[in-house]
Amino acid sequence: MxxxxxxxxxxxxxxxxxxxxxxxxxxxxxxxxxxxxxxxxxxxxxxxxxxxxxxxxxxxxxxxxxxxxxxxxxxxxxxxxxxxxxxxxxxxxxxxxxxxxxxxxxxxxxxxxxxxxxxxxxxxxxxxxxxxxxxxxxxxxxxxxxxxxxxxxxxxxxxxxxxxxxxxxxxxxxxxxxxxxxxxxxxxxxxxxxxxxxxxxxxxxxxLQPSRVIPETSVSDQSVGRSLLQAADTVREPIMFNVSGAPCIMLWAQNLNVKLSDASAWIDLAQQTPSLEGSICNGSNSQLVLTYTSGLTLSFAMTRRFYRVSARNWFTLDSVQLQSNGLTASYTGSRGIYAPAEYSFHCQSVTNFQNALLVPNNTNQNTSQWKLNFTDFQIQGFGLANGTNFSYASDCAGFFTAGIWMGLLTSLLMLLIFVYGLHMIMQLNTMDRFDDPKGPSISVPQSE
Known part of the structure; x- marks a missing residue:
């Protein structure tokens, strides 16, 4: 440099x-x-x-x-x-x-x-x-x-x-x-x-990215081996709320970014250690309250319900609240943050401003100005039977994307055209009578 x-x-x-x-x-x-x-x-x-x-x-x-x-x-x-x-x-x-x-x-x-x-x-x-x-x-x-x-x-x-x-x-x-x-x-x-x-x-x-990946060369004469394993980055543990020693709510995210104004910088709450005071959990309702030393409080409220159509229990993320300096912004996850009760919910990006899964509950100024951006987000509020591990994840990415639907509809249209053409060919019939070129020619008498 x-x-x-x-x-x-x-x-x-x-x-x-x-x-x-x-x-x-x-x-x-x-x-x-x-x-x-x-x-x-x-x-x-x-x-x-x-x-x-x-x-x-x-x-x-x-x-x-x-x-x-x-x-x-x-x-x-x-x-x-x-x-x-x-x-x-x-x-x-x-x-x-x-x-x-x-x-x-x-x-x-x-x-x-x-x-x-x-x-x-x-x-x-x-x-x-x-x-x-x-x-x-x-x-x-x-x-x-x-x-x-x-x-x-x-x-x-x-x-x-x-x-x-x-x-x-x-x-x-x-x-x-x-x-x-x-x-x-x-x-x-x-x-x-x-x-x-x-x-x-x-x-x-x-x-935008390196054009070549250069192997790392060690400049130290000291023996490595075990020291490399000790220096390796460890995966951050998920946030877990326990009731009577049993896991009840689990949350993990690569980034929990919040922004309180257009002029302020993004704050990654995932890099801080929160207090879980105020969190609750029972068979039908769960609320995870994350209180940080920076003065920010992030809470997730979830509900477990039985739906007769699917004949099973589902949990939904009813609201996400962000509090700062006595001000509160509340958002609902009704647009797609749900999963079977025994599953966890996972989504690569959960935001309130672009392809938003979080919809404002009210129209106050804080709700419209504050921004939330959760990366590689996973949460489970019920059925934590695996101890410190998430259950099977229900992902927010649907299988039938717009590209898949376009391909299916185009293939169906081509198939219909092919079937119609084949049907027309099958309806063609050969002639049952033909002119005989070797037979006598037709003579037409002419009157004088």
């Missing part, structure tokens, strides 16, 4: 040299490089030890300091794939600058007032960088290209996030060298347009 550098101190070869130096150390399997340069300055960043992997939290902290509260225009060059290997293989690392596929990128780093290089940024998902920039700038991205940008009027009094998508080689039609060279030409055109418009900007170049 390199800190801010003055334009007079940066040489074109130094950009590639930074990456070459970091290849002398071990590297993780999920990393993408990230380059930041600006025409109006960036805050300083200390240079860490070689081989350091920049975490998502460290990047978040730096971008907070970089963008602050004043408006910024950010150019995000987002390539489909990118790894450090791309710079070492296609960057002219052997001294031949004519072979470099990143000439315009090197020139931009050299001419910028300051720049920051992150050779190894922890990769946590294809949309992580874009989502982070949206939160820091408070604007949605605008997808542009060089031609569109040349005719675009940029309002510098507000923040702007301009997204430029760049492809990556697939091995089917173009070599990686040619694709990266074309991408570099696009970067050069975009920067020249911004210079012609006299707009101050901050540019970021990174990838």
């Amino acid at each position: 390199a800190g801010p550098r003055c334009a007079s101190e940066v040489r074109p070869a130094a950009f590639i040299a930074v990456f070459w130096a970091f290849f002398a150390t071990g590297s993780s399997t999920a990393q993408v490089p990230l380059l930041i340069w600006s025409s109006d300055g960036l805050p300083p960043l200390a240079v860490p030890a070689a081989g350091h992997i920049t975490s998502h939290d460290q990047l978040t902290s730096y971008l907070t300091a970089a963008f602050g509260h004043s408006p910024h225009t950010v150019l995000l060059f987002l390539q489909d794939k990118l790894s450090k290997d791309d710079f070492t293989v296609f960057g002219g690392v052997f001294g031949n600058k004519q072979d470099s596929a990143f000439k315009n990128l090197e020139a931009a780093l050299q001419s910028s007032s300051s720049s920051v290089t992150l050779p190894a940024l922890e990769w946590s998902g294809s949309s992580a960088i874009l989502t982070l920039l949206q939160e820091k700038l408070g604007v949605s991205p605008l997808l542009v290209d060089a031609d569109t940008l040349s005719h675009l009027s940029i309002n510098t009094s507000v923040s702007n996030l301009l997204l430029i998508n760049l492809p990556y080689c697939t091995g089917s039609h173009k070599s990686c060298m040619e694709v990266l060279h074309n991408n570099d030409e696009i970067i050069g055109k975009v920067l020249n347009i911004m210079k012609a418009k006299n707009v101050q900007y901050t540019a970021i170049y990174t990838g």
Whole structure:
């Protein structure tokens, strides 16, 4: 990682040299490089030890300091794939600058007032960088290209996030060298347009995902083995409420994200340890109350009922309540959060704002502004006979999706056409009388 550098101190070869130096150390399997340069300055960043992997939290902290509260225009060059290997293989690392596929990128780093290089940024998902920039700038991205940008009027009094998508080689039609060279030409055109418009900007170049997975190399001479097992991440235990020592309610989620306003950041309650005081459980009603030290309270109310149509007991998630500073927002799960009473309920995404399974119970301002987003969510309020394990999960994803229905209806239509055609062919009959060409011809007498 390199800190801010003055334009007079940066040489074109130094950009590639930074990456070459970091290849002398071990590297993780999920990393993408990230380059930041600006025409109006960036805050300083200390240079860490070689081989350091920049975490998502460290990047978040730096971008907070970089963008602050004043408006910024950010150019995000987002390539489909990118790894450090791309710079070492296609960057002219052997001294031949004519072979470099990143000439315009090197020139931009050299001419910028300051720049920051992150050779190894922890990769946590294809949309992580874009989502982070949206939160820091408070604007949605605008997808542009060089031609569109040349005719675009940029309002510098507000923040702007301009997204430029760049492809990556697939091995089917173009070599990686040619694709990266074309991408570099696009970067050069975009920067020249911004210079012609006299707009101050901050540019970021990174990838949606790594282009290569690099095996991790150990740099320690100490014996590993058991220490690797001890250092391995353990799976977080589910939240469990017990009655008289017996499990009664169980909940697990990868993320329990809540957001109290458009300007505030997401809060992941799954990373905190809650108090279960106030939770209740019996044969027909269960309520799990999660109280956190941050002042937030999240509660889930479930009911067990017998339905005559199916002749079995079902449980439903009747309401989800979020409380903060004496204010309450309540949502119902009547749109699809239900399962047989002896099952658990699982859904990959439970939200109240997009494909919402949580519907507001009232129309107060808190209910409309607060946002809930539960990822890999699973809950069970009844029939926990397996102790610390969930019962069989009833998933929210239906089997007959829109695509399956379209395929079935199209196949049925084609089958009907085939049957109709076959029926028409079966109805064809051959003629039972034919003209005999060898028989006597018909003579027609003519009268005088």
